[in-house]
Amino acid sequence: MKNKELTRPYYASFYQNNRLPFFASLLFxxxxxxxxxxxxxxxxxxxxxxxxxSMPGMMRFIRIVLVFFPAMxxxxxxxxxxxxxxVKRGILxxxxxxxxxxxxxxxxxxxxxxxxxxxxxxxxxxxxxxxxYLSKSVNLVYQILQFLIALGMMLYYSRVLTLAVVAMxxxxxxxxxxxGRELAKRTTTVSERxxxxxxxxxxxxxxxxxxxxFKAEAHTREIFYAENETLEExxxxxxxxxxxxxxxxxxxxxxxxxxxxxxxxxxxxxxxISLGTVMIFINLMGSSLLPPLQMVPEILAKRKxxxxxxxxxxxxxxxxxxxxxxxxxxxxxxxxxxxxxVSFGYEEDNPVLKDLHLRFEAGKSYAIVGxxxxxxxxxxxxxxxxxxxxxxxxxxxxxxxxxxxxxxxxDLVSLIDQNVFLFDDTIRNNLTMFxxxxxEKVRDAVQKSALSDMILSRGEDYLCGEGGSNLSGGEKQxxxxxxxxxxxxxxxxxxxxxxxxxxxxxxxxxxxxxxLTGYTRIVITHRLDEAQLSRFDEIxxxxxxxxxxxxxxDTLCSRKSPFYALCALSA
Numbered sequence: 001m002k003n004k005e006l007t008r009p010y011y012a013s014f015y016q017n018n019r020l021p022f023f024a025s026l027l028f029x030x031x032x033x034x035x036x037x038x039x040x041x042x043x044x045x046x047x048x049x050x051x052x053x054s055m056p057g058m059m060r061f062i063r064i065v066l067v068f069f070p071a072m073x074x075x076x077x078x079x080x081x082x083x084x085x086x087v088k089r090g091i092l093x094x095x096x097x098x099x100x101x102x103x104x105x106x107x108x109x110x111x112x113x114x115x116x117x118x119x120x121x122x123x124x125x126x127x128x129x130x131x132x133y134l135s136k137s138v139n140l141v142y143q144i145l146q147f148l149i150a151l152g153m154m155l156y157y158s159r160v161l162t163l164a165v166v167a168m169x170x171x172x173x174x175x176x177x178x179x180g181r182e183l184a185k186r187t188t189t190v191s192e193r194x195x196x197x198x199x200x201x202x203x204x205x206x207x208x209x210x211x212x213x214f215k216a217e218a219h220t221r222e223i224f225y226a227e228n229e230t231l232e233e234x235x236x237x238x239x240x241x242x243x244x245x246x247x248x249x250x251x252x253x254x255x256x257x258x259x260x261x262x263x264x265x266x267x268x269x270x271x272x273i274s275l276g277t278v279m280i281f282i283n284l285m286g287s288s289l290l291p292p293l294q295m296v297p298e299i300l301a302k303r304k305x306x307x308x309x310x311x312x313x314x315x316x317x318x319x320x321x322x323x324x325x326x327x328x329x330x331x332x333x334x335x336x337x338x339x340x341x342v343s344f345g346y347e348e349d350n351p352v353l354k355d356l357h358l359r360f361e362a363g364k365s366y367a368i369v370g371x372x373x374x375x376x377x378x379x380x381x382x383x384x385x386x387x388x389x390x391x392x393x394x395x396x397x398x399x400x401x402x403x404x405x406x407x408x409x410x411d412l413v414s415l416i417d418q419n420v421f422l423f424d425d426t427i428r429n430n431l432t433m434f435x436x437x438x439x440e441k442v443r444d445a446v447q448k449s450a451l452s453d454m455i456l457s458r459g460e461d462y463l464c465g466e467g468g469s470n471l472s473g474g475e476k477q478x479x480x481x482x483x484x485x486x487x488x489x490x491x492x493x494x495x496x497x498x499x500x501x502x503x504x505x506x507x508x509x510x511x512x513x514x515x516l517t518g519y520t521r522i523v524i525t526h527r528l529d530e531a532q533l534s535r536f537d538e539i540x541x542x543x544x545x546x547x548x549x550x551x552x553x554d555t556l557c558s559r560k561s562p563f564y565a566l567c568a569l570s571a
Contacts, residue, residue: 006314007307013097014090014134021086025138028079033145035072036288037153040280042068048276083138091130098122101317106406107386116199121316124194125309128187133306136299143292143299150288157277164263165285168256169293179245179301186238187305191312193234200227245298252293257285326405329396331412332490333362333520337383341392344382352378354545356392362490365514365521367533369566370542376524379542380493383522385409414489418496420476422468428460430468431483441486448512449482450505451475474505481509492516494523510535528567539563 015022042061049057102118154162204220264278337360345351353375360366368376381387382394385401394401396409422430431442446452454475468476481497497509506527513521514535525532533539534553541548541556541563548562556563 003311003314006318007311010094010097010310010314013093016093018086018089018093021082021089022138025079025082025086026141028075028082029138029142030145031075032072032079033142033149036146037149037284038068039287040150040153040283043283044276044280046276047279048274051275079138083135086138087130087134090134091126094129095122095126098126098313098317105317107384116197116202117195117316119198119202120191120195121309121313124198125191125313128191129306129309132299132302133310136303140296140299140303143296146288147292147296150284154281154284154289157280158267158273161260161263161267161273161277161281164259165256165281165289168259169252169290179241179248179297181301181304183238183241183245183301184305184308186234186241187302188308188312190231190234190238191309193231197227197231200224242298245301246294252290256290257282260285326408327399327403328408329399329404329412333397333412335397336361336395337397337491337520338395339382339392340395342382342390342394343392344378344387344390352545353382353390356547358540358547358550360520360522362520363518364537365535366523367536367539368522368524368542369526369528369533369539369563370548371566374542375545376542377495378545380415380495380522380524383491383493384413384415410489412489413491413493414484414487416477416480416484416492416494416497418477420468420480422464422471422476422479424464424466426461426463427455427458427479430464430479431460431486433483437486445482445486448485449478450508450512451478451482454478474502478505478509481512485512490518491520492522494521496524496526507531533567541566 042064046058046061049061099122102122151162151166154165200223204224260281261278264273264281267273268275268278339356339358342353342356342358343351344353356379368379370376382390382401385404385406388402396404396412401409428442431445446455462470464470464476464479468479471479477497484492492513494513497513510527510532513523523536530553536553538550538552539556540550543562549556549559557567
């Protein structure tokens with residue numbers, strides 16, 4: 001039941017505002033299903049006319065041919081035209097729905113699940129759904145209709161010959177149906193291997209500079225070769241089953257044609273049917289009866305496999321973490337963000353944060369310091385609401401983080417990460433994230449983030465390149481800072497925002513952050529100089545996931561404790 005509820009919108013997307021092209025293509029394919037039987041009837045009639053030396057009979061069939069073939073050509077053209085519109089619109093809406101649902105998922109869905117799964121669902125899987133489900137939907141009706149019309153004609157002309165044909169094709173049809181189940185399993189396996197391959201390739205490409213610098217090309221190739229072998233082996237197994245399915249159908253078809261030919265010859269010799277009837281049967285077998293028997297089980301098997309991919313996509317894109325009636329928070333922090341006995345780990349029984357008691361008061365600034373692996377970035381992830389599998393209580397103005405609506409939370413909180421994401425678009429669009437901001441606000445954010453010189457020299461329409469490839473690391477971080485300031489969210493979470501900046505620019509940015517009024521600033525920093533840290537209302541030092549100590553700069557230094565030792569070590 002749950003699977004049906006999840007997949008129903010995806011199947012509906014194939015037909016939304018798309019029924020006219022679908023039914024139009026269906027109509028023309030239904031008309032087109034007459035082509036094989038009509039040609040068989042024409043050949044049979046012409047054969048009998050020739051056997052009887054009847055010129056008027058031959059001329060009648062010639063006139064029919066002159067009308068029939070142009071009509072079929074027009075029907076075929078229109079059927080392809082409407083089918084192409086139907087398939088294009090259906091797959092477009094399906095992909096848009098899948099991406100929309102994916103974009104509504106929580107950030108944790110992308111942290112916990114390899115993005116290769118999403119890439120595969122929106123590329124390889126969709127190509128198969130387009131071909132094996134959408135494109136073949138109309139063709140399935142065409143094949144079934146053609147089969148039924150051909151069977152009806154055969155019964156009309158000779159019941160004995162028709163019964164022989166039916167007896168010959170029942171067993172192969174059953175075999176094809178059973179084999180189709182295995183084909184569905186193998187198709188799903190190929191999809192899973194494609195997902196793994198895509199994820200691995202994405203990793204290798206994103207880390208290529210590191211691979212080259214450490215001369216790890218040989219090991220990288222081994223990883224790629226192994227993933228590629230696994231994928232191609234799965235595809236080979238599917239192709240083999242495809243071929244076996246086709247071979248069974250083809251063998252049955254060939255054998256049936258021989259039976260029809262020899263039995264038809266006997267019935268003709270004994271005077272029970274005419275030569276034209278044998279011609280009709282042979283042509284119907286080749287054009288309208290055997291192709292459906294060969295193709296329909298294969299089409300049904302592939303549709304079943306494609307439906308499995310739709311179900312997989314629906315489950316993957318489902319917003320399983322959405323809850324009704326979530327709490328709303330104000331866009332302005334009025335009291336504090338408080339952690340009480342908070343513990344969290346990415347793996348069970350391996351906590352990264354342990355029993356944290358912290359209070360971040362509205363309008364104040366906090367520096368989070370500590371050695372690598374102490375839990376600093378994980379703490380910011382919790383404050384962003386990315387993970388809710390924590391123990392204890394995390395309150396935003398008295399409201400539990402787990403229960404807060406994330407759209408509401410993101411009106412309050414912005415994250416400036418050390419790994420800056422940029423669109424392959426203009427500086428302006430990366431600053432505004434495609435929202436409409438007043439030019440004066442944009443200029444103010446640009447000035448505060450020390451971007452003015454870059455904008456002056458390159459202009460707002462300068463293209464940043466894929467992932468910001470046309471910009472330096474410092475320029476990308478300044479854009480990230482500027483767009484956070486532009487949003488004016490009152491809680492800023494800053495993770496090593498000045499790590500890629502030179503000392504002068506970093507000092508300018510730190511001064512900007514420190515001088516912001518009305519903002520709650522929680523900053524992870526590795527710069528432990530007095531001028532910077534003394535500007536914070538409180539410094540929190542983490543060690544092995546716990547709070548080692550906290551207080552203002554002067555208080556912590558006067559204790560000659562772990563924070564003082566950390567500062568001395570970094571000096």
